[in-house]
Amino acid sequence: LLVGAPKIGKSWASLQLAxxxxxxxxxxxxxxxxxxxxxxxxxxxxxxxxQRLFRLTDEANDRLHFAVSAEKxxxxxxxxxxxxxxxxxxxxxVIVDTxxxxxxxxxxxxxxxxxGDLGExxxxxxxxxxxxxxxxxxxxxxxxxxxxxxxxxxxxxTGSADETMVLxxxxxxxxxxxxxxxxxxxxxxxxxxxxxxxxxxxVERTSEEELEEREVxxxxxxxxxxxxxxxxxxxxxxxxxxxxxxxxxxxxxxxSKLLNEHSGFMxxxxxxxxxxxxxx
Numbered sequence: 001l002l003v004g005a006p007k008i009g010k011s012w013a014s015l016q017l018a019x020x021x022x023x024x025x026x027x028x029x030x031x032x033x034x035x036x037x038x039x040x041x042x043x044x045x046x047x048x049x050x051q052r053l054f055r056l057t058d059e060a061n062d063r064l065h066f067a068v069s070a071e072k073x074x075x076x077x078x079x080x081x082x083x084x085x086x087x088x089x090x091x092x093x094v095i096v097d098t099x100x101x102x103x104x105x106x107x108x109x110x111x112x113x114x115x116g117d118l119g120e121x122x123x124x125x126x127x128x129x130x131x132x133x134x135x136x137x138x139x140x141x142x143x144x145x146x147x148x149x150x151x152x153x154x155x156x157x158t159g160s161a162d163e164t165m166v167l168x169x170x171x172x173x174x175x176x177x178x179x180x181x182x183x184x185x186x187x188x189x190x191x192x193x194x195x196x197x198x199x200x201x202x203v204e205r206t207s208e209e210e211l212e213e214r215e216v217x218x219x220x221x222x223x224x225x226x227x228x229x230x231x232x233x234x235x236x237x238x239x240x241x242x243x244x245x246x247x248x249x250x251x252x253x254x255x256s257k258l259l260n261e262h263s264g265f266m267x268x269x270x271x272x273x274x275x276x277x278x279x280x
Contacts, residue, residue: 001099001118001158003136003151004167008177010135013167013200014039014095015052017133021093022064028193028202035092036063038084040070042101055198063090072104073117078124085128092130096121099134114156122160138166147180167193176203219250220262227271 004010020027024034041049049066065088071077085091096102099118106113118134125132136157138150147166151158158164163183169176177200179191190206226245227234236244238252247255256275259266263273 001134001136001151001161001164002167003138003164005138005169005172007172008167008169009195009200010167011041011044011097012052012195012198014097014133014135015049016056016199018064018093018095019053019056019061022061028191028200033092034063036065036088036090037093037095038065038067038081038088038091039095039097040067040102041097042068042070043098044068052198070102073102073120075104077102078120081124082128085130091128094125094130094132095135096132097135099136111154111156114154115160116156118157118160122162134161138168147178148182178206216262216265217250217258219247219255220258220266222247223255223259224266224269224271227266227273228269 002010002014017027018037018039019025021032021035022037024032026032039049046066046068049068065084071080081094103113103117108116121132121134124130137152139152141150147168148158148164150166150168151164161183163181163186166180168178168180175195177193177195179193180189181191182188192203192206194201194203223241223245226241234241234244238256241247242250242252242255250258259273260275266273
């Protein structure tokens with residue numbers, strides 16, 4: 001899955017990836033294996049696709065194929081993909097832009113429909129050894145705690161996909177974005193990208209330490225800063241620690257629980273924490 005808000009640049013990223021695979025060139029600095037690519041541009045016209053392609057390359061490429069219409073899932077799309085794969089043994093990548101454009105209403109539960117629809121594409125890809133990337137939208141309401149919770153639909157969509165990539169910007173007019181990646185066979189990662197001259201460019205990868213720190217509650221980080229300044233150590237109750245360190249928003253027993261849970265994180269930064277309890 002490649003997921004992002006409308007007009008954020010998903011189609012530019014998809015076209016850039018399609019071109020890279022068809023020529024065997026790197027994509028965002030990552031190596032690709034050359035092969036045929038089928039790009040279903042189901043919300044565009046051939047003229048618009050051609051105009052975009054001319055912004056990225058001056059040369060024709062007979063391994064890159066486009067279609068602006070296709071059947072729907074459960075109504076002949078997979079059969080069309082199989083026929084195309086038979087005619088192109090070197091097919092390595094199919095891009096469906098967008099996933100919603102190949103779906104039909106169903107009486108099934110939302111979760112079952114989401115899981116089943118994406119599962120149709122996944123089965124085709126697994127059986128043929130072909131990567132299928134579905135372009136999808138985020139929901140309007142964000143989630144600052146987990147960007148993957150912004151994927152539109154139920155958990156059946158992300159649950160069916162082998163890998164999910166969420167492209168996000170701080171605001172619509174920002175020239176930079178983050179690409180968050182998670183999946184069954186990939187390490188969770190976050191990449192900073194820049195959009196310039198109709199191309200996405202790799203800027204940097206967020207360190208594992210920074211990603212880990214985001215998962216640590218603010219109360220623990222406050223205590224960590226306080227402890228780091230006490231080279232001779234500190235001893236006292238959780239209530240006293242809250243007062244001395246300036247921790248707010250949690251109860252003393254909750255703070256003790258959080259410190260125990262994240263003691264490894266603190267130890268890795270030179271602060272060791274131990275708790276003692278006296279039974280009366």
